[in-house]
Amino acid sequence: MKSLKLVKQEEFFIKPTSPFNFDATFHKPAHFPSALEIWKSGKFWQGIRIGEKLFGLKIEDKGDIDRPLIKINVYCNQKINKNTLVLIQKEIIWRYDLNFQSKEFDELCKKDKRFFPVFQKWRGMRNSCAYELYGLLVVGIVLQNATVRRTVQMMDALLKNYGVELVFDRQVIYWCWQPKDMEQVSEEELRALKIGYRAKFIKKLSQDFVEGKVDEFVLRKMPKEDIKKELTKLYGVGPETARILIAEAFHKYDEFDHIAPWQQKIYSMLFYNEPLVDAKIIKEDIIKRYGKYSMLAVSYIWEDIFWRRKNEHIEWLEKEIRL
DNA sequence: CATCAGGGCCCTG
DNA sequence: CAGGGCCCTGAT
Numbered sequence: 001m002k003s004l005k006l007v008k009q010e011e012f013f014i015k016p017t018s019p020f021n022f023d024a025t026f027h028k029p030a031h032f033p034s035a036l037e038i039w040k041s042g043k044f045w046q047g048i049r050i051g052e053k054l055f056g057l058k059i060e061d062k063g064d065i066d067r068p069l070i071k072i073n074v075y076c077n078q079k080i081n082k083n084t085l086v087l088i089q090k091e092i093i094w095r096y097d098l099n100f101q102s103k104e105f106d107e108l109c110k111k112d113k114r115f116f117p118v119f120q121k122w123r124g125m126r127n128s129c130a131y132e133l134y135g136l137l138v139v140g141i142v143l144q145n146a147t148v149r150r151t152v153q154m155m156d157a158l159l160k161n162y163g164v165e166l167v168f169d170r171q172v173i174y175w176c177w178q179p180k181d182m183e184q185v186s187e188e189e190l191r192a193l194k195i196g197y198r199a200k201f202i203k204k205l206s207q208d209f210v211e212g213k214v215d216e217f218v219l220r221k222m223p224k225e226d227i228k229k230e231l232t233k234l235y236g237v238g239p240e241t242a243r244i245l246i247a248e249a250f251h252k253y254d255e256f257d258h259i260a261p262w263q264q265k266i267y268s269m270l271f272y273n274e275p276l277v278d279a280k281i282i283k284e285d286i287i288k289r290y291g292k293y294s295m296l297a298v299s300y301i302w303e304d305i306f307w308r309r310k311n312e313h314i315e316w317l318e319k320e321i322r323l
Numbered sequence: 324c325a326t327c328a329g330g331g332c333c334c335t336g
Numbered sequence: 337c338a339g340g341g342c343c344c345t346g347a348t
Contacts, residue, residue: 032330144331150345151330196343201332238332262330322329322346 001160006056006075006168010085013062013071016098019106020068022061024125025096029306032148034139034155035174037130046130047166047175050087054175055080056168059092065124070098075168094220097126097251105253105293112289112297118304119297127299129248133216134209135176136249137234140241141201147322157193158202179209201236208234224252253296256286265320270301 027039038045042061047054056075063069074080074088093099102124109119129136142154162177162185182203190199208214214234219227227250231242239258246255259267259279268277271285290297309317 141331145329145342146331147329147345153345191343194344197332197341198343236332240331260330320330 001163001165003165003167004054004077006054006077006166008073008169009076009078009080010074011072012074012085012089013069014089014093014098015063016068016070016096017100017102018068019065019102019124020063020098020126021065021122021124022068022070024122024303025128026059028128028303029310030303032143032151032155034152035159036135036176038171038173045169045171045173047164047173048088048091049132049175049178050084050091052178053084054164054166055088056166056171056173057088057092058169058171068124073169075166095130095249096128100126100251105296108290108293108297115297115301119300122300122304122307125300125303127248127251127253127296131176131249133214133219133245133249134179134205136245137205137237137241138176138202140244141198141205141236142195143244144198144236144241149323154193154195154198158195161193179206182206183210198236204235205237220250224250224255227252228255247295247299254292254294256283256294256298259283262320262322266302266305266317267298269316269320270305 023039023041026044036046044057044059046057046059048057049055053076058073058075060071060073062071072089072092074085106123109116109123112119131139138158139155142151142158146154159174159176162181163174164177166173166175183206185203187199187203190202193199195202214230219230222230224246227246228242231237231245232239237245240260243255243258246252259282264279264282265276267282268274271277271282286294286298305314305317308314
Protein backbone atom coordinates (compact mmCIF):
# COMPACT_ATOMS: atom_id res chain seq x y z
CA MET A 1 0.00 0.00 0.00
CA LYS A 2 1.14 3.49 -0.79
CA SER A 3 1.72 5.86 2.10
CA LEU A 4 2.17 9.61 1.94
CA LYS A 5 3.48 11.91 4.62
CA LEU A 6 1.97 15.34 4.17
CA VAL A 7 2.91 18.61 5.80
CA LYS A 8 0.91 21.78 6.22
CA GLN A 9 1.17 24.11 3.27
CA GLU A 10 -1.80 26.44 3.27
CA GLU A 11 -4.81 27.58 5.22
CA PHE A 12 -7.96 29.46 4.33
CA PHE A 13 -11.46 30.14 5.59
CA ILE A 14 -14.93 29.53 4.17
CA LYS A 15 -18.13 31.23 5.29
CA PRO A 16 -21.04 28.81 4.85
CA THR A 17 -24.54 30.22 4.46
CA SER A 18 -26.40 30.54 7.74
CA PRO A 19 -27.67 28.64 9.65
CA PHE A 20 -24.95 26.01 9.52
CA ASN A 21 -24.36 23.08 11.85
CA PHE A 22 -20.77 21.87 11.62
CA ASP A 23 -20.97 18.56 13.46
CA ALA A 24 -24.25 17.45 11.89
CA THR A 25 -22.90 18.24 8.44
CA PHE A 26 -19.49 16.62 8.80
CA HIS A 27 -20.52 13.59 10.84
CA LYS A 28 -23.36 11.22 9.96
CA PRO A 29 -23.85 8.66 12.71
CA ALA A 30 -26.12 6.59 10.47
CA HIS A 31 -23.22 5.92 8.10
CA PHE A 32 -20.94 2.92 8.52
CA PRO A 33 -17.59 3.70 10.16
CA SER A 34 -14.81 4.02 7.59
CA ALA A 35 -11.09 4.67 7.60
CA LEU A 36 -11.63 7.47 5.07
CA GLU A 37 -12.39 10.17 7.62
CA ILE A 38 -11.98 11.17 11.24
CA TRP A 39 -14.46 13.31 13.10
CA LYS A 40 -14.22 14.90 16.52
CA SER A 41 -16.56 17.61 17.70
CA GLY A 42 -15.70 20.74 15.72
CA LYS A 43 -12.92 19.02 13.77
CA PHE A 44 -12.77 16.84 10.68
CA TRP A 45 -9.96 15.18 8.71
CA GLN A 46 -10.18 13.75 5.21
CA GLY A 47 -8.24 13.38 1.99
CA ILE A 48 -9.03 14.95 -1.33
CA ARG A 49 -7.77 14.32 -4.84
CA ILE A 50 -7.42 17.11 -7.36
CA GLY A 51 -6.35 15.66 -10.68
CA GLU A 52 -3.65 13.16 -9.82
CA LYS A 53 -2.59 14.85 -6.64
CA LEU A 54 -3.60 13.92 -3.11
CA PHE A 55 -4.04 16.34 -0.23
CA GLY A 56 -4.94 16.07 3.42
CA LEU A 57 -7.55 18.39 4.85
CA LYS A 58 -8.19 19.43 8.40
CA ILE A 59 -11.48 21.28 8.65
CA GLU A 60 -12.37 23.15 11.82
CA ASP A 61 -15.43 24.89 13.16
CA LYS A 62 -14.55 28.51 13.91
CA GLY A 63 -18.00 30.04 14.09
CA ASP A 64 -21.47 29.18 15.33
CA ILE A 65 -24.82 28.22 13.86
CA ASP A 66 -25.81 31.76 12.95
CA ARG A 67 -22.37 33.16 12.14
CA PRO A 68 -20.72 30.14 10.58
CA LEU A 69 -17.07 30.05 9.67
CA ILE A 70 -14.81 27.12 8.94
CA LYS A 71 -11.04 26.96 8.73
CA ILE A 72 -9.27 24.62 6.36
CA ASN A 73 -5.67 23.51 6.68
CA VAL A 74 -4.28 21.89 3.54
CA TYR A 75 -1.50 19.30 3.77
CA CYS A 76 0.63 18.14 0.89
CA ASN A 77 4.07 16.72 0.09
CA GLN A 78 4.96 19.74 -2.02
CA LYS A 79 4.00 23.36 -2.53
CA ILE A 80 0.44 23.98 -3.73
CA ASN A 81 -0.32 26.38 -6.55
CA LYS A 82 -3.08 28.99 -6.31
CA ASN A 83 -5.29 27.37 -8.91
CA THR A 84 -5.32 24.05 -7.07
CA LEU A 85 -6.17 25.80 -3.86
CA VAL A 86 -9.17 27.42 -5.51
CA LEU A 87 -10.32 24.02 -6.76
CA ILE A 88 -10.01 22.55 -3.27
CA GLN A 89 -12.10 25.36 -1.88
CA LYS A 90 -14.78 24.87 -4.54
CA GLU A 91 -14.89 21.12 -3.86
CA ILE A 92 -15.37 21.61 -0.14
CA ILE A 93 -18.20 24.05 -0.78
CA TRP A 94 -19.86 21.59 -3.16
CA ARG A 95 -19.39 18.43 -1.13
CA TYR A 96 -20.75 19.92 2.08
CA ASP A 97 -23.31 22.09 0.30
CA LEU A 98 -22.01 25.16 2.08
CA ASN A 99 -23.97 27.58 -0.09
CA PHE A 100 -27.38 26.02 0.56
CA GLN A 101 -30.16 28.59 0.91
CA SER A 102 -32.31 27.24 3.70
CA LYS A 103 -35.01 29.86 4.09
CA GLU A 104 -37.81 27.81 2.53
CA PHE A 105 -36.79 24.73 4.40
CA ASP A 106 -36.66 26.61 7.70
CA GLU A 107 -40.21 27.83 7.13
CA LEU A 108 -41.33 24.29 6.42
CA CYS A 109 -39.76 23.04 9.65
CA LYS A 110 -41.59 25.63 11.73
CA LYS A 111 -44.93 24.36 10.43
CA ASP A 112 -44.21 20.79 11.43
CA LYS A 113 -45.26 20.65 15.08
CA ARG A 114 -44.31 17.04 15.65
CA PHE A 115 -40.73 17.13 14.40
CA PHE A 116 -39.93 20.79 14.97
CA PRO A 117 -37.76 19.94 18.01
CA VAL A 118 -35.68 17.60 15.84
CA PHE A 119 -35.26 20.20 13.08
CA GLN A 120 -34.38 22.77 15.73
CA LYS A 121 -31.82 20.50 17.34
CA TRP A 122 -29.91 19.96 14.09
CA ARG A 123 -30.66 23.33 12.52
CA GLY A 124 -28.23 23.99 9.71
CA MET A 125 -27.38 20.38 8.90
CA ARG A 126 -26.62 19.67 5.24
CA ASN A 127 -26.64 16.44 3.28
CA SER A 128 -23.01 15.90 2.48
CA CYS A 129 -20.40 13.55 1.15
CA ALA A 130 -16.67 13.71 1.78
CA TYR A 131 -15.79 11.66 -1.30
CA GLU A 132 -15.56 12.14 -5.01
CA LEU A 133 -18.23 10.38 -7.07
CA TYR A 134 -16.10 7.31 -7.80
CA GLY A 135 -15.31 6.83 -4.12
CA LEU A 136 -18.96 7.07 -3.12
CA LEU A 137 -19.88 4.59 -5.83
CA VAL A 138 -17.40 2.10 -4.39
CA VAL A 139 -18.94 2.67 -0.96
CA GLY A 140 -22.39 2.19 -2.48
CA ILE A 141 -21.34 -1.12 -3.97
CA VAL A 142 -19.94 -2.54 -0.73
CA LEU A 143 -23.15 -1.52 1.02
CA GLN A 144 -25.20 -3.70 -1.28
CA ASN A 145 -26.77 -6.81 0.15
CA ALA A 146 -24.48 -6.78 3.14
CA THR A 147 -24.69 -6.11 6.85
CA VAL A 148 -22.67 -3.27 8.36
CA ARG A 149 -19.88 -5.50 9.63
CA ARG A 150 -19.37 -7.08 6.25
CA THR A 151 -19.43 -3.70 4.54
CA VAL A 152 -16.68 -2.51 6.87
CA GLN A 153 -14.63 -5.65 6.18
CA MET A 154 -14.92 -5.25 2.43
CA MET A 155 -14.10 -1.54 2.45
CA ASP A 156 -11.10 -2.06 4.73
CA ALA A 157 -9.79 -4.86 2.54
CA LEU A 158 -10.09 -2.72 -0.58
CA LEU A 159 -8.44 0.30 1.03
CA LYS A 160 -5.63 -1.75 2.49
CA ASN A 161 -4.81 -3.22 -0.90
CA TYR A 162 -5.43 -0.35 -3.28
CA GLY A 163 -5.95 2.77 -1.20
CA VAL A 164 -3.44 5.40 -0.18
CA GLU A 165 -2.49 6.00 3.41
CA LEU A 166 -2.31 9.67 4.30
CA VAL A 167 -0.31 10.70 7.35
CA PHE A 168 -0.74 14.31 8.43
CA ASP A 169 -1.53 16.40 11.47
CA ARG A 170 -0.81 13.34 13.67
CA GLN A 171 -3.68 11.48 12.01
CA VAL A 172 -3.70 8.49 9.71
CA ILE A 173 -6.50 8.09 7.20
CA TYR A 174 -6.95 6.38 3.86
CA TRP A 175 -8.10 7.63 0.53
CA CYS A 176 -9.57 5.83 -2.42
CA TRP A 177 -7.47 4.65 -5.37
CA GLN A 178 -8.14 5.98 -8.86
CA PRO A 179 -10.28 4.17 -11.43
CA LYS A 180 -7.26 3.48 -13.62
CA ASP A 181 -5.53 1.66 -10.75
CA MET A 182 -8.09 -1.10 -11.18
CA GLU A 183 -7.03 -1.81 -14.77
CA GLN A 184 -4.18 -4.09 -13.70
CA VAL A 185 -6.27 -5.80 -11.03
CA SER A 186 -8.07 -8.97 -12.06
CA GLU A 187 -11.55 -9.92 -10.95
CA GLU A 188 -10.08 -12.99 -9.24
CA GLU A 189 -7.70 -10.82 -7.23
CA LEU A 190 -10.62 -8.69 -6.08
CA ARG A 191 -12.66 -11.75 -5.23
CA ALA A 192 -9.85 -12.93 -2.98
CA LEU A 193 -10.71 -9.93 -0.79
CA LYS A 194 -14.06 -11.61 -0.16
CA ILE A 195 -16.13 -8.98 -1.82
CA GLY A 196 -17.95 -11.65 -3.84
CA TYR A 197 -19.85 -10.73 -7.00
CA ARG A 198 -19.16 -7.05 -6.29
CA ALA A 199 -15.72 -7.63 -7.79
CA LYS A 200 -17.28 -7.53 -11.23
CA PHE A 201 -19.15 -4.32 -10.41
CA ILE A 202 -15.99 -2.56 -9.28
CA LYS A 203 -14.06 -3.71 -12.35
CA LYS A 204 -16.73 -2.52 -14.77
CA LEU A 205 -17.37 0.67 -12.88
CA SER A 206 -13.68 1.58 -12.88
CA GLN A 207 -13.51 0.85 -16.58
CA ASP A 208 -16.45 3.19 -17.24
CA PHE A 209 -14.64 5.97 -15.38
CA VAL A 210 -11.42 5.34 -17.27
CA GLU A 211 -13.29 5.53 -20.55
CA GLY A 212 -14.86 8.80 -19.47
CA LYS A 213 -18.42 7.50 -19.54
CA VAL A 214 -19.12 9.39 -16.34
CA ASP A 215 -18.15 12.94 -15.57
CA GLU A 216 -19.01 14.05 -12.08
CA PHE A 217 -18.83 17.71 -13.03
CA VAL A 218 -21.23 17.31 -15.94
CA LEU A 219 -23.67 15.36 -13.77
CA ARG A 220 -23.66 18.12 -11.17
CA LYS A 221 -25.27 20.48 -13.64
CA MET A 222 -28.02 18.05 -14.67
CA PRO A 223 -31.57 17.82 -13.34
CA LYS A 224 -32.25 15.02 -10.89
CA GLU A 225 -33.99 12.65 -13.28
CA ASP A 226 -31.12 12.84 -15.76
CA ILE A 227 -28.55 12.19 -13.05
CA LYS A 228 -30.53 9.15 -12.00
CA LYS A 229 -30.72 7.90 -15.57
CA GLU A 230 -26.98 8.34 -16.08
CA LEU A 231 -26.04 6.71 -12.78
CA THR A 232 -28.34 3.74 -13.27
CA LYS A 233 -26.67 3.04 -16.62
CA LEU A 234 -23.55 2.09 -14.69
CA TYR A 235 -23.20 -1.64 -14.14
CA GLY A 236 -23.95 -2.39 -10.50
CA VAL A 237 -25.84 0.83 -9.81
CA GLY A 238 -29.56 0.41 -9.23
CA PRO A 239 -32.27 2.54 -7.61
CA GLU A 240 -30.96 2.41 -4.04
CA THR A 241 -27.34 3.20 -4.88
CA ALA A 242 -28.52 6.01 -7.16
CA ARG A 243 -30.70 7.40 -4.37
CA ILE A 244 -27.75 7.55 -1.98
CA LEU A 245 -25.64 9.36 -4.54
CA ILE A 246 -28.33 11.84 -5.54
CA ALA A 247 -29.13 12.75 -1.94
CA GLU A 248 -25.61 12.90 -0.57
CA ALA A 249 -23.30 13.73 -3.43
CA PHE A 250 -25.63 15.78 -5.62
CA HIS A 251 -27.68 17.39 -2.87
CA LYS A 252 -31.03 16.88 -4.56
CA TYR A 253 -33.21 17.20 -1.52
CA ASP A 254 -36.51 16.32 -3.16
CA GLU A 255 -35.40 12.81 -4.12
CA PHE A 256 -37.65 10.41 -2.25
CA ASP A 257 -38.64 7.66 -4.65
CA HIS A 258 -37.01 4.57 -3.32
CA ILE A 259 -37.41 2.99 0.11
CA ALA A 260 -35.40 -0.17 0.81
CA PRO A 261 -37.11 -2.81 3.01
CA TRP A 262 -34.88 -2.24 6.04
CA GLN A 263 -35.46 1.52 5.76
CA GLN A 264 -39.19 0.94 5.53
CA LYS A 265 -39.12 -0.72 8.96
CA ILE A 266 -37.22 2.17 10.52
CA TYR A 267 -39.42 4.82 8.87
CA SER A 268 -42.50 2.95 10.10
CA MET A 269 -41.32 3.20 13.69
CA LEU A 270 -40.11 6.80 13.36
CA PHE A 271 -43.22 8.20 11.73
CA TYR A 272 -46.04 5.87 12.78
CA ASN A 273 -44.66 4.01 15.77
CA GLU A 274 -45.71 0.81 14.04
CA PRO A 275 -43.53 -2.10 12.94
CA LEU A 276 -44.43 -2.05 9.25
CA VAL A 277 -46.34 0.55 7.25
CA ASP A 278 -46.82 0.19 3.51
CA ALA A 279 -43.93 1.85 1.66
CA LYS A 280 -46.29 3.64 -0.70
CA ILE A 281 -48.11 5.27 2.23
CA ILE A 282 -44.85 6.37 3.83
CA LYS A 283 -43.72 7.90 0.56
CA GLU A 284 -46.97 9.75 -0.06
CA ASP A 285 -47.15 11.11 3.48
CA ILE A 286 -43.57 12.34 3.40
CA ILE A 287 -43.91 14.03 0.05
CA LYS A 288 -47.20 15.63 1.06
CA ARG A 289 -45.58 17.00 4.20
CA TYR A 290 -42.12 18.02 3.04
CA GLY A 291 -42.45 18.41 -0.73
CA LYS A 292 -39.22 19.37 -2.44
CA TYR A 293 -37.32 19.03 0.83
CA SER A 294 -38.48 15.48 1.52
CA MET A 295 -35.07 13.84 1.49
CA LEU A 296 -33.50 16.59 3.58
CA ALA A 297 -36.30 16.54 6.16
CA VAL A 298 -36.12 12.76 6.44
CA SER A 299 -32.33 12.98 6.85
CA TYR A 300 -32.80 15.16 9.93
CA ILE A 301 -35.17 12.65 11.51
CA TRP A 302 -33.08 9.68 10.39
CA GLU A 303 -29.74 11.02 11.62
CA ASP A 304 -31.33 12.23 14.86
CA ILE A 305 -32.25 8.73 15.93
CA PHE A 306 -28.68 7.56 15.20
CA TRP A 307 -27.23 10.46 17.21
CA ARG A 308 -29.49 9.41 20.07
CA ARG A 309 -28.29 5.84 19.68
CA LYS A 310 -24.81 6.99 20.70
CA ASN A 311 -26.05 7.61 24.25
CA GLU A 312 -29.17 5.55 24.73
CA HIS A 313 -30.25 2.04 23.93
CA ILE A 314 -33.12 1.99 21.46
CA GLU A 315 -34.34 -1.57 21.41
CA TRP A 316 -36.33 -1.59 18.17
CA LEU A 317 -33.53 0.17 16.29
CA GLU A 318 -30.84 -2.27 17.42
CA LYS A 319 -32.96 -5.04 15.99
CA GLU A 320 -33.15 -3.40 12.57
CA ILE A 321 -29.53 -2.32 12.25
CA ARG A 322 -28.04 -5.83 12.30
CA LEU A 323 -24.34 -5.43 12.75
C1' DC B 324 -23.64 -29.68 11.05
C1' DA B 325 -26.97 -27.32 7.41
C1' DT B 326 -29.71 -23.60 6.03
C1' DC B 327 -30.86 -18.88 5.38
C1' DA B 328 -31.36 -13.94 4.73
C1' DG B 329 -29.05 -9.83 4.39
C1' DG B 330 -28.39 -1.81 4.26
C1' DG B 331 -29.31 -4.73 -4.28
C1' DC B 332 -28.48 -5.68 -8.77
C1' DC B 333 -28.47 -8.19 -13.12
C1' DC B 334 -30.54 -11.26 -16.09
C1' DT B 335 -33.98 -14.21 -17.81
C1' DG B 336 -38.51 -15.67 -19.27
C1' DC C 337 -42.32 -7.05 -14.23
C1' DA C 338 -41.55 -11.10 -11.20
C1' DG C 339 -38.28 -14.07 -9.45
C1' DG C 340 -33.91 -16.62 -9.23
C1' DG C 341 -29.00 -16.33 -8.43
C1' DC C 342 -25.05 -14.17 -6.64
C1' DC C 343 -20.40 -13.81 -2.64
C1' DC C 344 -19.74 -14.21 2.08
C1' DT C 345 -20.98 -14.16 7.05
C1' DG C 346 -23.23 -14.62 11.28
C1' DA C 347 -27.52 -16.22 13.22
C1' DT C 348 -30.47 -20.08 14.06
